[in-house]
Amino acid sequence: MVKTLFLFFQRFNTPALDQMIIEDEVRTANLSRCRVITGLYLPLAVIIHFYFRYGNFISKPGAENWVEGYLILNLYIGSISLVLFLTAFWLKKTENEQGLLSAVLPHFVFLLFAIGGATCSVYDQTLNNSITSFLLACLLNAAILLIRPLHLFLYLSTIYLGFCYGLYLTQHDQTEMVLTIIDALCMVTVAYAIAWVFWKNNMTRFKQGRLIKSQRMVLVHQYEKLARSNAQLEVSNGKLEESNASKDQFFSILAHDLRGPLGSAMALTKFLGEGEFESDPEERQKMYMLLQNSLNNSAKLLENVLLWSTNQAGVLNFKPTLLNVYDTVQSSVEVLKIVASQKQIEVLNFVPKQLSVYADSDMLHTIFRNLLSNAIKFTPNLGNVEVRSELFASELNGKPMLKISVIDYGVGMSHKVLSNLFQIEKKMIGLGTNNESGTGLGLVLCKDFIEKHEGSILVESKENEGSKFMITLPGRN
CATH class of the missing domain: 3.30.565.10 (Histidine kinase-like ATPase, C-terminal domain)
Structure with a gap:
């Protein structure tokens, strides 16, 4: 027996990912739905008030008390709905959707309308055996709001027991009371089943949404990384092409500028070696100066080439x-x-x-x-x-x-x-x-x-x- 209870309640244990989803997607969805439910009920409350206040009802014993009870209950539910609507709107406006108040607000809304529907159905027993209000409140709340199944089970069980106690006080026909209690139990069971299915479907949808979002982020990250790599490759390729062009031009300059001074030096040494200017000292001195300039230029060029190449290699x-x-x-x-x-x-x-x-x-x-x-x-x-x-x-x-x-x-x-x-x-x-x-x-x-x-x-x-x-x-x- 203990093991069975343990396995039953273990099904309600929320994994880490589910807990994150409850704290994020579920709270955000519930807050939006709370605004819709409470916001729609406010004009409905006004319509109900005018309908029961100024409508024509068939005269029945106790009808006045029944109407007065409906008006008071409608006033309470409408006032609380207004407060809850303003609270939900404020939470949205201040972007405080993940706080404690936003977590408990859906529970307040569920309990308000579920208890209100049960109370309305209890009031109905004074004139008829209708439990339509209880049915609508349980089904609509269970189908719209996302309440964790364990909490929903406790809420519906408590409200059902309270409804049964209200029937005991207001319904004097024992047969009708038993039938109504059975109908209410069926309604609560159906509401819980619907809420369970909706909870599972929404959790699956939220998980798939997170998975898609994470995969999209991974793809975007990979795309950005690939784009950065391509950009770096393009920059490196540009630098490589520029470097190759520079080196090609460098060797072209080197070949051209070494050819000139060395060619001149070889020609001058040939003339001097053949004694072309032996008879003219002034001309010979001029040739020596030209030879010296040519060799100086070659030496300077070679020195700069050596330094530049060493610097480019990064070993200087x-x-x-x-x-x-x-x-x-x-x-x-x-x-x-x-x-x-x-x-x-x-x-x-x-x-x-x-x-x-x-x-x-x-x-x-x-x-x-x-x-x-x-x-x-x-x-x-x-x-x-x-x-x-x-x-x-x-x-x-x-x-x-x-x-x-x-x-x-x-x-x-x-x-x-x-x-x-x-x-x-x-x-x-x-x-x-x-x-x-x-x-x-x-x-x-x-x-x-x-x-x-x-x-x-x-x-x-x-x-x-x-x-x-x-x-x-x-x-x-």
Whole structure:
């Protein structure tokens, strides 16, 4: 017997998913249905009141008390319905559908109309044996509201027992009382069966809805993940194509620009080896200078190629240390002193001697050497190249920043050249004032190195007025 009772009540045990559904979908559905039931009863209560108050009834003994009882009961049920309707509306308005009040509200509504229907049927026994009100209240509430079967069993059992007690007090015909009690039991059983079926169907529907929703979310998540992967692949593919194009252009530049200086050097050494200029020392000296320039250009090109390829491969060491800016600039000036003296160009270092910066020594030397070399190349003979500096506070975070400018007053650059200046696939660098050649690879290398220091490079230039290359690095005074 104990085991049978245990198995019976175990059927009412709610699993975790069912509990979640009761707390979410069931409460939301019940709250909406409570608004409908209570809202529809309010105008019905007014109609009932006017019907019984002003309608014509067949005169029967006790009819006045029967009508008065109906009016009082209707007033109570209507007033409570109004309160419940306003409560349900407020819960919806405040989006508080998962609170304790929204959980117990359907139980109040069910009990109100079930007890009201039973009471009306008890009142009917004074004139007739109708239990229509009890029938409608039980069936409609059971078919509309979602009450857990165990709770519904307790409610219907209690209301049925109360109805039977009311019949005992009002129905004096024993036969009619027994028949009415049996009819009421059938009604309660049917109402419970309907409610049980509706509960199971709704729980199944809610579970399927959750399953569909979860599957839809999984599909959406997978679609978004696939879209992100495709976008990343497109970006990677674009970068790969850009990298391949850059490398193809790079090798094209390398083959072209090495062929020129090396070809010239081979021709000059052949002429010098054959003694073509032995009788003319001035011409021979000129050939030596041309040979030196050709070899210098080749050496510079190879040095930049080596640094650029090492940087692209990601194996170039980045070791920032505290450097004196003036000494670093001056070291690069000394390296290019012979090149500048050939054009009688003076390189002026106006950087304060106490200025320092955290930077990689080799990279910073490469940056200055390339910028100064370009400035010398595009400055006419007897000109000047200036290096100036400026400390300022960053507009983003207020941290000190150092701006170093390499300024020349040479041929300058057009807007077209400026727009493609730091792109390796665009060979925009022309010949210098003494026909010095260049590839533009040095500027690409400068930009990469400056960005490794979390800095930036800007250029201002006008044709026939000169150029100003400005690099900005995190500063230290």
